[in-house]
Structures are given as C-alpha cells and as structure tokens.
Amino acid sequence: MEHSPLSLAQSLLRCPSVTPEEGGALSFIESVLKQAGFEVHRPVFSEPGTPDVENLYARYGTGEPYLLFAGHTDVVPPGDVGRWTHDPFGGEIHDGELYGRGAVDMKGGIACMMAAALDFIRDNPDFKGSIGFLITGDEEGPAVNGTVKLLEWAKGRGERFDHCILGEPTNPNQLGDMIKIGRRGSLTGSIVVEGKQGHVAYPHLADNPIPGMMRLLDGLLKEPLDRGTDHFDASNLEVTTIDVGNPASNVIPAEAKATFNIRFNDLWTPRSLEAEIERRLREAAGNTVRYTLTMEPTNAVAFLTPPNAFVDFIADAIKAETGSVPKLSTTGGTSDARFIVKYCPVVEFGLVGQTMHQIDERVPVADLDRLATIYRKVLDAYFSA
Numbered sequence: 001m002e003h004s005p006l007s008l009a010q011s012l013l014r015c016p017s018v019t020p021e022e023g024g025a026l027s028f029i030e031s032v033l034k035q036a037g038f039e040v041h042r043p044v045f046s047e048p049g050t051p052d053v054e055n056l057y058a059r060y061g062t063g064e065p066y067l068l069f070a071g072h073t074d075v076v077p078p079g080d081v082g083r084w085t086h087d088p089f090g091g092e093i094h095d096g097e098l099y100g101r102g103a104v105d106m107k108g109g110i111a112c113m114m115a116a117a118l119d120f121i122r123d124n125p126d127f128k129g130s131i132g133f134l135i136t137g138d139e140e141g142p143a144v145n146g147t148v149k150l151l152e153w154a155k156g157r158g159e160r161f162d163h164c165i166l167g168e169p170t171n172p173n174q175l176g177d178m179i180k181i182g183r184r185g186s187l188t189g190s191i192v193v194e195g196k197q198g199h200v201a202y203p204h205l206a207d208n209p210i211p212g213m214m215r216l217l218d219g220l221l222k223e224p225l226d227r228g229t230d231h232f233d234a235s236n237l238e239v240t241t242i243d244v245g246n247p248a249s250n251v252i253p254a255e256a257k258a259t260f261n262i263r264f265n266d267l268w269t270p271r272s273l274e275a276e277i278e279r280r281l282r283e284a285a286g287n288t289v290r291y292t293l294t295m296e297p298t299n300a301v302a303f304l305t306p307p308n309a310f311v312d313f314i315a316d317a318i319k320a321e322t323g324s325v326p327k328l329s330t331t332g333g334t335s336d337a338r339f340i341v342k343y344c345p346v347v348e349f350g351l352v353g354q355t356m357h358q359i360d361e362r363v364p365v366a367d368l369d370r371l372a373t374i375y376r377k378v379l380d381a382y383f384s385a
C-alpha cells in the first residue's frame with residue numbers, strides 16, 4: 001500500500017488530539033484524502049455549555065452504493081506520562097508494537113481504513129459507487145458536537161449512505177474474534193427514599209429510610225428484566241451507588257439515595273423500561289415507603305444490524321485474512337454506532353481493545369497490516385457485488 005497503515009497511524013498518533021482538541025489529526029486526514037481526490041469538509045459544531053468541536057466529512061465518487069467509514073480522532077488524556085514507557089504522542093515502535101494514545105482507540109483503525117480506501121481507489125479509480133469518511137473529534141467527550149450533528153449536517157446536504165463500518169476496537173483477544181452487529185442501550189436512574197432523622201436510641205421518634213431503600217432495590221433486582229434474545233444477552237440492572245451521607249453511628253439518617261444503570265437489549269425502549277422500573281418500585285413500596293425516582297435522559301438506545309450480505313462481506317474478509325470465524329456480538333458499552341444506525345446499517349470492526357485507555361496503549365504493527373487488508377477485501381467484495 002502506497003500509504004501504509006503504519007505510517008498513517010504514526011502520523012495520527014503524533015497529533016495530541018485529546019478531546020476536544022483537534023491537535024492536527026483532522027488536518028492530516030484532510031491533506032491525505034484531498035491528494036487522493038476526496039472532496040473534504042471540516043464543519044465545526046457548537047452548543048452552549050460544551051466546547052466547540054471540529055469534524056471531518058469526505059467523499060470519493062458520486063454513485064451508488066455508498067460505503068461509509070466512521071470513527072473518531074479524539075483520545076482520552078494519557079494520564080501520568082511518566083508511567084508510559086514510550087511517549088504517548090510519539091508514535092514509537094518497540095518489539096513490533098506501535099505505542100501511543102489512540103493506537104487502538106481508534107487512530108489505528110482510522111489509519112487502516114484510510115490505507116485500504118486509498119489502495120482500492122488507486123487500483124479502481126473509476127469504480128461505480130462512493131467511499132466516505134465521517135470522523136469526529138467528540139466521541140470520548142460529551143458526544144454533543146460530533147457524530148450526531150455531523151450526520152444531520154450530511155443529511156442536510158443530501159448525502160445518503162448505504163452501509164457503514166465503524167472502526168472501534170471490537171476484538172477482545174486477537175484480530176478476527178468479534179464483529180459488533182449491535183449495541184445495548186444504557187439507562188440511568190436515581191432513587192431517593194425519604195425518612196426522618198433521629199437518635200438511634202429513640203427509633204420511635206424517627207423514620208429510618210434504609211430498610212425502605214432495601215425493599216425498593218430488592219423489588220428491582222429479584223426478577224430478571226428479560227431472558228435475552230437470539231443476538232442479545234439478558235438486560236442487566238446494576239446498583240452503582242447507595243449513600244446516606246451519614247458520618248455518625250448513633251444517628252438515623254434523613255434520607256437514602258441510590259443510583260442504578262441498566263444495559264438493555266432491543267426488547268426495550270427507554271420509555272418502556274422506565275415504565276417497568278416505575279411498576280416494580282410501586283409494587284415494592286406499597287403504602288409504606290416514600291420515595292422519588294429520577295430517570296436521566298438517554299440517547300443510548302439498543303439497536304441491531306441483522307446478519308445479512310453486508311455482515312457476510314466483513315466476516316468472509318476476516319476469515320480469509322485471519323482464519324477465524326468472528327463472533328457476531330452486541331456486548332460492550334455504547335459507541336457512535338447508536339447514532340449512525342438511524343441513517344444506515346452499521347457494523348463495527350477494528351483492532352484488539354485490550355490496552356485502550358490504558359498506560360502504554362499499543363497495537364502490533366502486524367495487526368495494522370492485517371486490518372487494512374481486511375478492509376480492502378471488504379471494499380473489493382462490496383463494490384463487485
């Protein structure tokens with residue numbers, strides 16, 4: 001490949017693009033893609049109370065089908081730089097591994113996408129169809145001025161995508177392990193149980209809220225939300241905090257607070273799940289527990305790209321390069337795929353994610369070459385189908 005995935009990844013890693021800073025990463029991508037004939041745009045989006053964010057949209061070709069590559073160049077902070085064995089923004093290679101913040105999450109993936117697309121276009125300059133890049137600088141941050149607005153902006157220009165590959169690090173152990181064909185939703189709620197503060201020696205003059213909170217949480221947890229589906233695990237509710245803010249062992253507290261988070265499958269919507277939570281709490285509370293429930297707004301809704309020819313293109317390319325048959329998964333946290341799926345089917349496949357967000361984040365150089373080859377095989381199959 002004329003532009004090797006390694007050289008592209010090193011250039012990107014040397015850009016200190018910690019959210020929300022662009023750090024030169026998008027400018028580098030713009031320069032490379034323009035030289036290859038892409039039409040490139042750099043919209044900046046704003047929202048009161050959040051930082052302005054630079055984004056990038058590029059397209060080669062005007063025909064159909066249109067395959068979109070998506071990702072983000074922003075990275076989390078490196079943490080204590082002194083604990084890194086190599087400069088987190090140096091793009092250094094040691095023992096066959098490339099070190100740097102974003103090596104797997106997900107500048108390495110973007111480099112492989114770029115290398116594959118540029119290689120394909122060089123060999124097929126007049127192919128029938130279009131290849132695009134939708135790159136944000138706001139995935140690791142509030143996710144307000146990034147992919148959501150970039151997709152809306154593209155739609156306003158009349159852009160229509162047929163399929164999308166998001167290059168998040170999907171593999172748990174080795175390249176070829178896993179494709180993400182969906183993601184669970186995420187919903188967070190808080191419960192406050194009201195009591196009456198008093199002396200522990202005179203409980204009849206007080207009202208301890210803790211037993212009531214225990215009843216409510218037991219009501220939430222005692223029955224599974226569901227049994228899962230063909231493509232999703234069972235929805236899961238986890239209590240993440242319980243607090244009474246009480247420093248004294250001889251005082252009955254005035255209130256108890258708890259927070260929970262639910263990772264839910266596509267049997268639920270946020271609204272239907274909230275209704276189920278309310279039902280369970282009412283039943284557990286009876287007429288004795290006074291409480292309030294607050295549900296946080298969410299844009300993380302469960303979605304699924306059902307196995308189809310597009311998924312097969314990716315799975316076949318992975319098997320051809322690695323010998324592995326990838327698992328079709330919906331596990332893990334949220335990603336920008338939850339926004340993209342509103343515009344076209346989206347599948348996630350990238351590098352191995354074991355070191356993402358860690359000190360000494362790194363990727364084997366060989367994995368960069370193999371991932372770029374997989375993406376190239378997908379392009380060949382997609383545009384010859």
